Amino acid sequence: MVREAYGEVVHQLNNSQHLISVDEARRTILAQVRGNDREGEDGTGPTNPSGKAGKPGGREEQVELLEARGRVSIRPVFAAGAAPPFDRSPLDGYAFTAADLALYPDGLKVTGEVAAGAAPESGPGHGEAWRVATGAPLPPGCDAVVRFEDTESRGDIVHVRVPVHSGDNVARRGEDFAVGSLLLPAGVVIRAQHIGLLAAGGHPQVWVCRKPCVAIVSTGDELVETGRPLGPGQIWNSNRFALAAAIVEAGGRPVTLGTCPDSAPAIAKSLRRLLVGYRPDLILTTGGASVGERDVCRAAVAELGGRELFWRVAMKPGTPAFAALLGPRLLIGLSGNPAAALTTFDVLVRPALAAFLGVKWRPSVVRAILVNGVGKPSSLRRYYRALLTCSGGQWRADVLPGQSPGALSGMARANGLVVVPEGKGPIQSGEPVEAWLTTDLTIDGGETFAVDPTHPLASW
Ligand code: AMP
Numbered sequence: 368m369v370r371e372a373y374g375e376v377v378h379q380l381n382n383s384q385h386l387i388s389v390d391e392a393r394r395t396i397l398a399q400v401r402g403n404d405r406e407g408e409d410g411t412g413p414t415n416p417s418g419k420a421g422k423p424g425g426r427e428e429q430v431e432l433l434e435a436r437g438r439v440s441i442r443p444v445f446a447a448g449a450a451p452p453f454d455r456s457p458l459d460g461y462a463f464t465a466a467d468l469a470l471y472p473d474g475l476k477v478t479g480e481v482a483a484g485a486a487p488e489s490g491p492g493h494g495e496a497w498r499v500a501t502g503a504p505l506p507p508g509c510d511a512v513v514r515f516e517d518t519e520s521r522g523d524i525v526h527v528r529v530p531v532h533s534g535d536n537v538a539r540r541g542e543d544f545a546v547g548s549l550l551l552p553a554g555v556v557i558r559a560q561h562i563g564l565l566a567a568g569g570h571p572q573v574w575v576c577r578k579p580c581v582a583i584v585s586t587g588d589e590l591v592e593t594g595r596p597l598g599p600g601q602i603w604n605s606n607r608f609a610l611a612a613a614i615v616e617a618g619g620r621p622v623t624l625g626t627c628p629d630s631a632p633a634i635a636k637s638l639r640r641l642l643v644g645y646r647p648d649l650i651l652t653t654g655g656a657s658v659g660e661r662d663v664c665r666a667a668v669a670e671l672g673g674r675e676l677f678w679r680v681a682m683k684p685g686t687p688a689f690a691a692l693l694g695p696r697l698l699i700g701l702s703g704n705p706a707a708a709l710t711t712f713d714v715l716v717r718p719a720l721a722a723f724l725g726v727k728w729r730p731s732v733v734r735a736i737l738v739n740g741v742g743k744p745s746s747l748r749r750y751y752r753a754l755l756t757c758s759g760g761q762w763r764a765d766v767l768p769g770q771s772p773g774a775l776s777g778m779a780r781a782n783g784l785v786v787v788p789e790g791k792g793p794i795q796s797g798e799p800v801e802a803w804l805t806t807d808l809t810i811d812g813g814e815t816f817a818v819d820p821t822h823p824l825a826s827w
């Protein structure tokens with residue numbers, strides 16, 4: 368009965384047969400994310416940002432360096448100190464005044480030493496040298512260092528066997544970076560090397576873009592949470608977990624709220640509670656986006672007064688994708704087919720999250736030789752899950768078996784997507800194709816994520 372009340376809406380929505388191009392769909396989504404850049408200043412951001420927040424609900428937060436890996440810098444960072452902070456020896460050897468070598472042909476007398484971490488107030492006199500360790504400050508008065516291997520010692524006299532000039536083997540203060548120099552611009556995905564640089568530059572914390580909060584609503588009467596027993600006709604909900612992981616990899620913070628039946632009022636109710644309870648930056652739905660009678664996700668969005676931006680994208684898999692605005696919030700509806708949902712995530716959702724984080728979404732595209740032929744011509748852009756390998760400078764793309772949109776097993780072996788443009792095909796074995804390295808699309812390579820099935824909103 369409930370469904371009948373929405374039957375008309377579903378029917379009306381299904382009448383439109385127009386497919387939007389992939390590029391247009393992406394542009395439409397990005398325009399919304401960019402339009403929302405100032406979002407949060409009015410306190411409309413998600414409810415529980417972690418870390419030390421900037422403006423309430425804003426996009427910035429300050430995190431400890433150890434928390435910064437995989438985050439995106441949002442303010443430029445300038446060096447609080449020079450590196451190295453003093454002139455130092457880059458090797459184990461002897462420090463002296465280079466001009467003394469000509470004046471004292473019988474060798475230099477070793478009269479002292481400097482360890483790393485020491486702070487010598489005086490240095491060797493005329494005709495003298497001091498032992499210095501790697502990383503030790505250059506003793507005052509010295510202007511060169513020679514490594515032990517290039518010397519010969521007799522008693523306390525050292526003979527230098529190689530020519531040494533003023534400045535040789537001295538790492539100058541500020542040689543790596545000067546005080547106040549730019550260490551990290553905004554918009555960089557922070558990796559180990561950046562963390563090292565920030566630590567060397569005196570910054571124990573860094574301002575990063577907060578993780579966009581992405582809510583996942585899985586819809587489908589047939590869905591059962593993994594771990595619970597399956598009844599006849601039921602399947603485990605894999606999208607919820609796969610998308611949560613993909614969101615983490617894309618630099619976001621997933622909120623997953625269990626499953627929702629194929630009922631527009633139930634989905635609408637869940638979305639309403641989600642909007643109030645979490646105020647996510649982005650909502651993803653899976654399932655119920657196609658043309659079936661029980662595909663009611665769009666009707667639920669309409670019921671909430673949502674404004675549909677597009678429905679049906681000229682891509683395969685993932686054609687039924689749609690996007691809508693629920694007030695200021697962007698919702699992207701994905702096909703329930705697991706491989707389609709993940710591919711559409713790569714094609715449409717990752718760019719949105721990258722834009723939110725202030726980084727450019729730029730898939731690593733390689734030109735590869737197709738190992739096995741694919742496809743008939745189609746007006747849709749097709750994405751084939753493939754294993755990409757490079758040998759002798761030549762990339763090869765092995766399109767994996769199991770390309771049906773519902774199959775995940777082939778995808779698990781894939782590290783790339785072969786992209787066949789609209790109208791192209793078939794492509795024979797040995798022909799060149801364009802392929803994305805999907806492993807390069809990740810922002811945060813490996814944090815674990817917590818799905819909380821005990822949350823009160825999870826009990827749909
Ligand atoms: P739909 O998009 O609702 O037409 O679903 C397409 C296919 O994906 C159907 O075979 C569904 O059973 C399956 N499916 C839908 N949602 C999920 C999910 N969350 N996890 C795994 N499979 C799903």
Ligand code: MG
Pocket residue numbers: 586587588629654655661662703
């Ligand atoms: Mg369904």
